[in-house]
Amino acid sequence: MELEIKDVKYxxxxxxxxxxxxxxxxxxxxxMIAKIESGDIDPAFSKAQLIxxxxxxxxxxxxxxxxxxxxxxIITIPLTTAVHTAIKTMRTHSISQIxxxxxxxxxxxxxxxxxxxxxxxxxxxxxxxxEDVPPSVSEKTSISVVINLxxxxxxxxxxxKGKVKGIITKADVLKIY
Numbered sequence: 001m002e003l004e005i006k007d008v009k010y011x012x013x014x015x016x017x018x019x020x021x022x023x024x025x026x027x028x029x030x031x032m033i034a035k036i037e038s039g040d041i042d043p044a045f046s047k048a049q050l051i052x053x054x055x056x057x058x059x060x061x062x063x064x065x066x067x068x069x070x071x072x073x074i075i076t077i078p079l080t081t082a083v084h085t086a087i088k089t090m091r092t093h094s095i096s097q098i099x100x101x102x103x104x105x106x107x108x109x110x111x112x113x114x115x116x117x118x119x120x121x122x123x124x125x126x127x128x129x130x131e132d133v134p135p136s137v138s139e140k141t142s143i144s145v146v147i148n149l150x151x152x153x154x155x156x157x158x159x160x161k162g163k164v165k166g167i168i169t170k171a172d173v174l175k176i177y
Contacts, residue, residue, distance in 0.1 A: 005043070008022075008033070009037040011055045015055070017058070019037070022055075026050045033051070063142050063143055065142060066138065066142075066143070066146050066168060067138075067158065069146075069172050070158045070166025071172060072165070072166050074164055074167055075095060076099045076164075077089060077099075077126060078101055078102070079107065079125075079130075083119070083125065083129070086110050086126050096154070097110065097112070097154050104163070104164075106133055109133070109134055110129060110131070111154060114131060115129065117129055134155045134156060135149050135153055135157070136156065136164075137156055137159070138158070138160060146168055146173065147173055150168070150169075150170050150173060155168065156168045
């Protein structure tokens with residue numbers, strides 16, 4: 001994201017900083033921050049760089065991580081699950097996709113769309129309708145990375161030391177905003 005001077009006040013408030021705190025961390029005066037935010041001055045490039053660098057550093061440190069928003073209650077189905085059982089499981093838990101496992105290792109995912117396909121093609125088991133394994137991240141991965149993955153995938157797995165620790169969906173991300 002490219003920062004502009006007009007964004008200083010918004011970003012400062014988003015980070016929960018006072019003008020004094022931002023000024024101290026940026027090595028500029030509080031009055032300069034106040035004047036920038038009110039639009040009374042256009043700071044020198046070097047001062048703007050100091051402020052923006054401080055805001056970026058603070059923002060990356062405050063950004064939530066995958067482990068903060070992941071759903072820890074993981075519901076999966078084995079590869080040998082019948083389509084009607086997958087439908088019942090998803091309905092029972094009010095979920096729209098479910099990972100498919102073999103020996104506790106995720107090997108694919110079944111989605112509502114895949115189940116609809118199964119009904120029209122008369123598939124009996126999920127192995128015939130499952131989609132590829134969704135992407136995985138660590139618990140320390142920033143939310144911005146997760147958001148970018150969710151633009152292309154319906155879920156993201158959170159994996160630590162080879163074991164699934166959680167799942168993140170678009171709904172999980174939207175809960176934090």
